[in-house]
Amino acid sequence: WEQSHVAVRKVSRRSVSKERWVETLVVADSKMVEYHGSDHVESYILTIMNMVTGLFHDPSIGNAIHIVLVRLILFEEEEQGLKIVHHADKTLASFCKWQKSVNPKSDINPTHHDVAVLLTRKDICAGMNRPCETLGLSHLSGMCQPHRSCNINEDSGLPLAFTIAHELGHSFGIQHDGKENDCEPIGKRPYIMSRQLQYDPTPLTWSQCSKEYITRFLDRGWGFCLDDIPQKKVLKSPIIAPGVIYDVHHQCQLQYGSNATFCEDVDNLCQTLWCSVKGSCRSKLDAAADGTRCGENKWCFSGECITVGKTPEAIHGGWGVWSSWSHCTRTCGAGVQSAERPCDNPEPQFGGDYCTGERKRYRMCNISPCRKGLPTFRQMQCSEFDTVPYQNEFYHWVPVYNTANPCELHCRPIDGHFSEKMLDAVTDGTPCFEGRHSRDICINGMCKVLGMFACFFLYNFKKLQENGMYLQLQFISLNWGFVSCTPLKPDRFFAFNIFGSKSRTWCLVETTLAPCTELGIVCPKSWNHTKMQLEGTSRSYLFHPFTESCSSFDIFHIFFLKTSSDGNSTFLIGHWHTLSEDFLF
Structure with a gap:
């Protein structure tokens, strides 16, 4: 799959944070519908999915990911072709095959989904056809693969949201914390991708390892199906805290059955939810849901009992400063340096948007050949x-x-x-x-792919004087092949003459200026004067390729200039870059 699908997709040379929309199908089996009731199961599922969305909006994930419910299927009886049994692996295989068969192939179909989520009251178990402690199962790195982008989840009350988020994390290529990584939460509160669902009064977050896994997955282009915005209004409920919808008694019933009630004599409700089951108090050590009443005019929020209505406003993230360039990965033979910037100015909080844009960039370093005879x-x-x-x-x-x-x-x-x-x-x-x-x-x-590559930028020019035209507005940038191009900075502009003889000096003007040339054009100190040839009528010119030097960085250009009757011009610049230590990608 990777070879036949990933290789043909454009790969960015920078790590860019951009919004992703995970169009989600949720399927509830007949046991779910029977347990919650046909009149209430939809509201319950929408509440759960709102919680899942909130977990993927947590800034610790390091990406702008939206979980979008585009289709909800509720079974009131067993579905032909879908076999749900205790054996989790067999159930997952059956569900993945079934969901692919009901998924419209066209991505523009409003009911097309990127991932399918099965919710069941069946007590599932990985590898065995009997009940056990397994809560969910999915394919690792299955996102955007139609036959593998699916998971199954056992209903356990409101904590079901954490199970779904955990399994979706696996679909994004996230490994368990502590498995082949250094994110085992020893002596610390657990993360969403801990091996076992562990409850904690403070909100669960994503570990640094989870952030790195999902970012790598997206940067490699494996989340290509998540770039399109959903085609229609998505299924969602008003953003109401789950504890407002389900009081403590109902939360206990969701976990322990219809006969469970809340243990009234237990303190610190917002820290730990205790339920009375057959006359004794039991707890899974999870906190009561946000919005749960914890006193007169008070409710639980993030493990604390605060005044009702006092929920913090969303804070949208902003980019911080770029780091210094890292050490070169090689001492010879062309290594790589990287620089990155955090989304911490400010850091998004309380459901605020994560930063979008370039977050990591790379450049070549130590490109001189290595001595012969050294190991590769x-x-x-x-x-x-x-x-x-x-x-x-x-x-x-x-x-x-x-x-x-x-x-x-x-x-x-x-x-x-x-x-x-x-x-x-x-x-x-x-x-x-x-x-x-x-x-x-x-x-x-x-x-x-290094060596030669091409960038194209389209600029607008406005005629400012009789003898010249100057850059007025950067219009658009286009990439060709495996290329990510950086447009010119706002403090740079082009100046050139289009009258007189056919050959004229052209140069790039920067904020650091050198003396004027004999033609009256101001050139920067670091750039050589170059010649270009103009052809065509007075309204359209083709600028032939030429070379200009800047340190060891050679750039070849092709120019197309079209002047309109009002004196404004459109200027298309094509860049062919050759490899150098200044090569930024």
């Missing part, structure tokens, strides 16, 4: 595992190239006949394929 960069990365035992043995590892996923690190013992994937991604700056003349390298786990 990929060989060096494999050799780091020589001191790590593999099945109680030590091996000398050498690289194996995987054409389908060239930026994964695969290694084999030098005298062995098997290979292992050691890392999901090689170090930035590693060549995608050894021995090729191509200068393609791996950045953030993706093979980036």
